[in-house]
Amino acid sequence: MNQDSRHIVIAGAGHAGGSAAAMLRQLGWRGAITLIGEEPIPPYQRPPLSKGWLTGEATAADLALRPAKFYSDSTIELRLATRVTGIDREAKTVALSDGGTVAYDTLILALGARARRLPLPGVDLNGVLELRSVADSDRLKATLRPGARLAVIGGGYIGLEAAASGRGLGAEVTIIERESRVLARVACPILSDFFQAFHRGKGVAIEVNADVSALEGAGGRITGVRLGDGRVMPCDAALVGVGAVANDELAREAGLTCQNGISVDLAARTADPAIFAIGDCTSRPLPLYERMGRLESVPNALEQAKQAAATICGKPAPTPEVPWFWSDQYDLRLQIAGIPFDTSEIVVRGDLDAAKFALFHLTADGTVQAVEAVNAAPEFMGGRRIIARRKRLTRVQIEDMSISVQQLAA
Amino acid sequence: MPRITYIEHNGTEHPIDVPVGRSVMQGAVDNNVPGIDADCGGECACATCHVYIDAVWLGTIGLPVPGSQEASMLSFAAVTQPDSRLSCQIKVTDALDGLVLRMPEGQH
Numbered sequence: 001m002n003q004d005s006r007h008i009v010i011a012g013a014g015h016a017g018g019s020a021a022a023m024l025r026q027l028g029w030r031g032a033i034t035l036i037g038e039e040p041i042p043p044y045q046r047p048p049l050s051k052g053w054l055t056g057e058a059t060a061a062d063l064a065l066r067p068a069k070f071y072s073d074s075t076i077e078l079r080l081a082t083r084v085t086g087i088d089r090e091a092k093t094v095a096l097s098d099g100g101t102v103a104y105d106t107l108i109l110a111l112g113a114r115a116r117r118l119p120l121p122g123v124d125l126n127g128v129l130e131l132r133s134v135a136d137s138d139r140l141k142a143t144l145r146p147g148a149r150l151a152v153i154g155g156g157y158i159g160l161e162a163a164a165s166g167r168g169l170g171a172e173v174t175i176i177e178r179e180s181r182v183l184a185r186v187a188c189p190i191l192s193d194f195f196q197a198f199h200r201g202k203g204v205a206i207e208v209n210a211d212v213s214a215l216e217g218a219g220g221r222i223t224g225v226r227l228g229d230g231r232v233m234p235c236d237a238a239l240v241g242v243g244a245v246a247n248d249e250l251a252r253e254a255g256l257t258c259q260n261g262i263s264v265d266l267a268a269r270t271a272d273p274a275i276f277a278i279g280d281c282t283s284r285p286l287p288l289y290e291r292m293g294r295l296e297s298v299p300n301a302l303e304q305a306k307q308a309a310a311t312i313c314g315k316p317a318p319t320p321e322v323p324w325f326w327s328d329q330y331d332l333r334l335q336i337a338g339i340p341f342d343t344s345e346i347v348v349r350g351d352l353d354a355a356k357f358a359l360f361h362l363t364a365d366g367t368v369q370a371v372e373a374v375n376a377a378p379e380f381m382g383g384r385r386i387i388a389r390r391k392r393l394t395r396v397q398i399e400d401m402s403i404s405v406q407q408l409a410a
Numbered sequence: 411m412p413r414i415t416y417i418e419h420n421g422t423e424h425p426i427d428v429p430v431g432r433s434v435m436q437g438a439v440d441n442n443v444p445g446i447d448a449d450c451g452g453e454c455a456c457a458t459c460h461v462y463i464d465a466v467w468l469g470t471i472g473l474p475v476p477g478s479q480e481a482s483m484l485s486f487a488a489v490t491q492p493d494s495r496l497s498c499q500i501k502v503t504d505a506l507d508g509l510v511l512r513m514p515e516g517q518h
Contacts, residue, residue, distance in 0.1 A: 026444040045451045061432075062452070067440050074442065299456070302449050321518060326455045333479070335455060377479055381457065381486030406485070 006031040008312065009094060009104035011084040011250070013037025015046060016279025016301035017110030018065045023309035025074045034077045034102060036084055036094075039133060042068050047298060049137040050161035051328055054144070055168055063134065084111075087254040089272055106274055108308055109251060109262060113244035113280035113296060118153070122215030127222035127237040131158050132244075143237035146170030151225045151235035153212055155182030157327045159241035160195060163204050164329040174205040174233050176225060181208055185243070188346055190359055191372050195329070198355070202330060207233070244296055246281045259283050261294040267317040268308035276312070278304035287320050288387065289341045289369070297325050322384045335380035338370035338387040347398040350376055358383065366392035382409040412507035416461075418445045419515045428502045434511070435459040435498035445513040452498040454479050457487040458517035459497040464510040468493055471500060471509075489514045 008024065010017045013035050021035045037043065043065040052058030061067070071078045079096075086095040093101045115130035117123060129140050140162065144150065148171045152159040155177035163173045175182065181192035182199075196206055211228030215238060224232040246261040256270050257263040261283035268276045268284075279301040286293045300323060307317040325336045332355060340361035350357030358379035361370040367390055371383025382405035386393070389409075397403060411427040416438050418424070428437030438446040438459075447458035463471055473495070474480040480499045484490055497511070 022442050026442055047451065047453070066442065070440065070442060298451070299449050302447070318518065324456075326450065326453070328453070333455070377482035378485060381483060385486060409486070 003029065003031045006105040007103065008033045008106045008108065009102055010035045010108045010110055011094060012110035012112055012247075012279070012281070013039070013043045013078070013080070014110060014112045014279065014301070015043065015065065015298055016112070016305050017108065018043025019302050020108055020110060020278060020305040020309055021076045022066060022070075022074070023305055024312065025076070027309055027313040027315065029309075029313055031105075032077070033075070034079060035071070036079045036082050036096070036102070038081070038083045038097075039135075040081045041134065042066070042071060042078060042080065044134060045298070046132070047326075049134060050131055050158050051165055053134070053137050054141050054162065054165040056141075084250060087250055087275075089254055089275070092274060104274070106276070106312055108268075109270075109275065109277040109281060110279050110301075110305075111247035111250065111277075111281040113246050115240065116243045116245050118212065118215075118240055118242060120212060120214055122217055122222065123240075125215055125217040125222040126220055127217075127235075128215055129237060129239050131162060131239060131241060140237070140239060144169040144171045147172065148237070149174070149235045151176060151233055151238040153225065153238055153240045154178075154242040155184070155196075155206065155208075156186060156241050156243065157183070159239065160199065160329055161327060162239050162241065163199060164202070167202050167204060168330075172205075173203075174207065174235070175199070176210045176212060176227070176233065177206065177208045178211055179208065182206065187372065188340065188359060188361070190346060190348065190352075191334075191374075194352060194355075194374070195332075198330070198332065244280065246283075246294060248281055251275075251277065251281075259292070263292070264304070266307065266320055267311040268304045269311065276308040278308050285320075286323065286339070288322065288390070289339060291341070293339070295323055297323065299324050322387045324380075324384060331375075333375055333377075335373045335377065336370065337373075337380055337383040338368070340370040343369050345395070347395045349379060349398050349401070360393065360398050362393070362395075366394060368393055378405040382406065385409045412502055412504055412509070414502070414506065414509045414511070416443045416446070417510065417512045418443075419513050430502055430504060432502050433498050434461070434500040434502060434506075434509070435496075437502060438497065445517070446497060447517040448498060450498075454483060454496060454499060457483040457496060460484070460487045460490070460514055460517060461495055461497045461511040462491055462514065463493045463495055464512070465493065467506075467509050467511075470505060471495065474499065487514075488516055488518065 083097040373380035450456040
């Protein structure tokens with residue numbers, strides 16, 4: 001069968017799905033492409049939802065991954081406000097929420113992740129919010145005005161970014177974190193302490209070691225967050241940001257291997273040669289670290305979109321990248337290269353008090369596994385190179401600011 | 411609308427009319443021009459929208475301020491040259507009508 005008569009169906013029109021469609025056309029794919037998305041608008045960027053979109057600095061055009069006319073110009077059929085509800089691998093069809101079915105030759109699963117819900121009384125009250133979609137962001141934005149009280153449940157990146165944006169809009173913000181520090185699951189204690197102090201300096205109240213026992217309301221609307229110790233933090237809205245869960249159920253039901261995400265290889269292939277999976281919904285090889293992992297990040301979505309598009313078009317998959325992440329809060333830019341697996345030492349380069357530093361995470365033999373950089377772009381960029389080359393460095397070399405990052409990375 | 415010509419590393423030219431106020435990066439992404447990846451969406455966080463500015467335009471556009479985020483990011487981008495810029499940091503104005511820029515061999 002030649003390319004022109006083959007049909008690629010992409011289930012999920014987020015950053016990964018939208019990018020895969022565009023990359024297939026960049027690589028010259030001529031066959032039909034159908035992009036199916038649950039949300040009513042074409043693919044858009046999620047990072048601004050907790051930042052520029054919330055504060056009103058980003059426009060709808062800034063948010064869109066591509067202008068709406070791109071899809072018609074590129075003959076990519078967009079089926080919006082439509083969910084894939086099942087996969088029939090024998091018949092090579094997907095079932096849709098509108099009752100229809102679509103046949104595929106190749107299926108790309110880009111199903112994303114969803115916000116983890118708290119199993120607590122009161123989670124269905126009005127004003128209890130999550131932040132995954134533009135609709136979520138609009139709901140949150142409507143609550144943020146001078147003097148409004150926002151409770152942020154969960155001190156992860158989404159919670160901290162929303163807290164910073166909320167302060168920028170004049171809201172009173174309290175972060176409620178179950179662990180002993182913010183960013184407990186995703187960053188080292190030095191970084192947690194830094195962000196905690198910085199947010200407190202901006203007027204954010206932070207409660208750590210704080211279990212939430214219930215969300216309290218009146219007239220169907222949230223009025224406060226009850227903690228395990230009995231205290232109630234009054235609020236006008238609560239943002240729940242306690243992690244995300246991979247949307248891998250459709251793949252499970254179809255008999256594909258899933259372990260905290262749909263298992264794929266470095267070409268984004270599942271065990272079924274007709275099905276690829278990309279983005280937040282996958283568990284993928286992390287070749288630098290010799291294990292599998294699920295990465296919730298835009299760079300990962302793009303890398304896997306490229307892997308799938310290249311493989312489908314008969315081209316070699318790109319060289320695996322060092323995973324990376326970024327977060328903007330106030331005038332802080334955090335950029336993280338790599339993942340600190342199996343590390344035993346953290347070395348600080350730069351000045352924590354001046355909010356310009358990088359944390360190098362080393363294994364016992366000095367191999368740099370990860371670099372967390374705050375307002376330190378050279379360390380981040382150099383860090384990616386150092387990690388890719390599995391370079392070993394010593395504490396003395398890293399701490400010495402008279403040695404440039406270029407020299408460290410050479 | 412100012413016309414910008416994006417030239418891929420393999421020589422393929424993409425003349426595109428880009429609205430004033432968009433960035434040079436967005437002009438490429440909006441039209442699915444291959445070779446400008448723009449992973450971070452224009453936040454100056456990734457250095458994957460790297461371009462070389464045609465010599466006659468360098469005076470109009472200028473180079474990044476030394477020590478700026480852009481200059482720092484560029485110092486580690488793949489295959490940089492003295493005329494390297496991050497295209498997300500260049501806003502399109504009427505003065506850029508006719509701009510020609512070339513793309514590096516890769517962005518990663």
